[in-house]
Amino acid sequence: MQEQPGLQGISPIQQVYVDAVKAPLDMIEVAYERLRDRLARQVEDERAKAETLSDAWTIIDNAYRLNTLxxxxxxxxxxxxxxxxxxDVFKVAEPFRHAEFST
Incomplete structure (x- = not known):
């Protein structure tokens, strides 16, 4: 594993965690951009609905993963x-993962 610029002096296990944090951040960014674009176009076919739900779930799941990491x-x-x-920001994903919605 190659050391990232600006990350000198961290332990190998910390480098693993840095890489582990970067992956869900990248996935959230991609999912958010697709979700934002799809909602702006207001596409309503069944495939678009499934993609919208998939991207929303990707954001929720990776926010939870970041909280844990x-x-x-x-x-x-x-x-x-x-x-x-x-x-605290990433903790907001928890209720969505367990469908704990309050009215």
Missing amino acids: LRQFPGLKQRDEIVRSAI
Whole structure:
């Protein structure tokens, strides 16, 4: 595994976590862009509905994955304001994963 610029001095396990965090972020970005474009066009055929649901689920699932990775990231200070903020943002995915909707 090649070290990323700006990441010198981190342990090999931390590098694995950096890579593990990057993948869901990339997937969220792709899914969000497709979802935004599809909703802007207001396409309503069955395939588009399935793609819309798939992209929405990709965002939810990867937000949950990021929340989990940030909590387990070795050496990451969980009380750091930026880390807490990121964990709180990604925590919003949890109710959607379990269909815990309140009215």
